[in-house]
Amino acid sequence: MNPYLHFQGIKHYFGKRKVLDIPEFSISGGDFLGVMGPNGAGKSTFLKIASFLEAPVEGTISYRGETVPENGAPLGLRRKFSIALQQPLLLDTTVSQNIGVGLKLRKIPRMEIAKRVDLWMDRFQISHLARKNARFLSGGEAQRVSLARAMIIEPEILFLDEPFSALDFPTKIKLMEDFREIFASSGTTAMFVSHDLMEVKFLTSSLAIMVGGEIKQSGATLDVLAEPNEAAAEFLEVWKKYSI
Numbered sequence: 322m323n324p325y326l327h328f329q330g331i332k333h334y335f336g337k338r339k340v341l342d343i344p345e346f347s348i349s350g351g352d353f354l355g356v357m358g359p360n361g362a363g364k365s366t367f368l369k370i371a372s373f374l375e376a377p378v379e380g381t382i383s384y385r386g387e388t389v390p391e392n393g394a395p396l397g398l399r400r401k402f403s404i405a406l407q408q409p410l411l412l413d414t415t416v417s418q419n420i421g422v423g424l425k426l427r428k429i430p431r432m433e434i435a436k437r438v439d440l441w442m443d444r445f446q447i448s449h450l451a452r453k454n455a456r457f458l459s460g461g462e463a464q465r466v467s468l469a470r471a472m473i474i475e476p477e478i479l480f481l482d483e484p485f486s487a488l489d490f491p492t493k494i495k496l497m498e499d500f501r502e503i504f505a506s507s508g509t510t511a512m513f514v515s516h517d518l519m520e521v522k523f524l525t526s527s528l529a530i531m532v533g534g535e536i537k538q539s540g541a542t543l544d545v546l547a548e549p550n551e552a553a554a555e556f557l558e559v560w561k562k563y564s565i
């Protein structure tokens with residue numbers, strides 16, 4: 322075990338309503354953690370808290386053994402992470418500028434940015450789109466740009482909130498295949514919120530099942546799926562019923 326992120330006594334509320342209650346949980350270095358659960362279970366809220374986009378109302382987070390300040394993670398720490406969402410939120414400029422934006426913010430020299438952008442466009446097979454405005458991309462192309470933009474900074478943890486869910490099946494499979502290979506050679510750690518068991522089986526090494534703001538079960542993906550506890554089984558039942 323090599324805990325990167327460690328959560329202790331995490332509680333989060335919207336108004337008076339508790340939406341997250343995680344007594345203890347860790348994400349290990351090198352892990353590809355899937356998070357599944359029904360709508361409103363708290364998955365995206367957990368992802369926002371884990372990636373320091375939001376601070377929890379209660380609890381402590383540590384990163385590689387260092388406690389993260391209660392009033393928010395310092396910029397240097399936040400910059401170790403990157404995020405790709407269901408909606409790619411690309412800038413109204415070229416694909417190559419979109420991909421290089423994180424390096425620009427980190428004041429990397431222009432020549433170095435150009436070299437790395439070329440490399441990552443090549444890895445995601447989007448070099449032919451370099452000069453195209455990101456507004457005119459298809460959903461699958463836009464998601465490739467979004468993932469390249471997230472990976473180019475070589476994040477210590479990559480956070481993914483349903484990045485494949487809006488893609489048609491063949492586009493999704495092709496991107497997930499490419500992404501799996503790129504991810505495996507990167508040594509990065511990931512937290513991946515998904516509604517799709519197929520995606521989770523395809524990509525993840527471990528799995529947490531969230532229901533009602535609580536992690537009902539977690540462990541190696543294959544173990545959780547083979548031996549779900551009562552709460553996880555209830556959630557996974559529909560997948561089983563239709564043999565997915």
Ligand SMILES: Nc1ncnc2c1ncn2[C@@H]1O[C@H](COP(=O)(O)OP(=O)(O)OP(=O)(O)O)[C@@H](O)[C@H]1O
Binds near residue numbers: 359362367
């Ligand atoms: N900004 C907010 N203000 C108030 N309530 C919120 C806010 N964000 C989320 N919630 C509520 O918190 C609960 C958890 O939401 P969250 O989006 O984390 O769930 P989720 O598991 O990601 O859901 P989904 O699968 O539908 O995306 C939900 O009941 C939601 O309505």
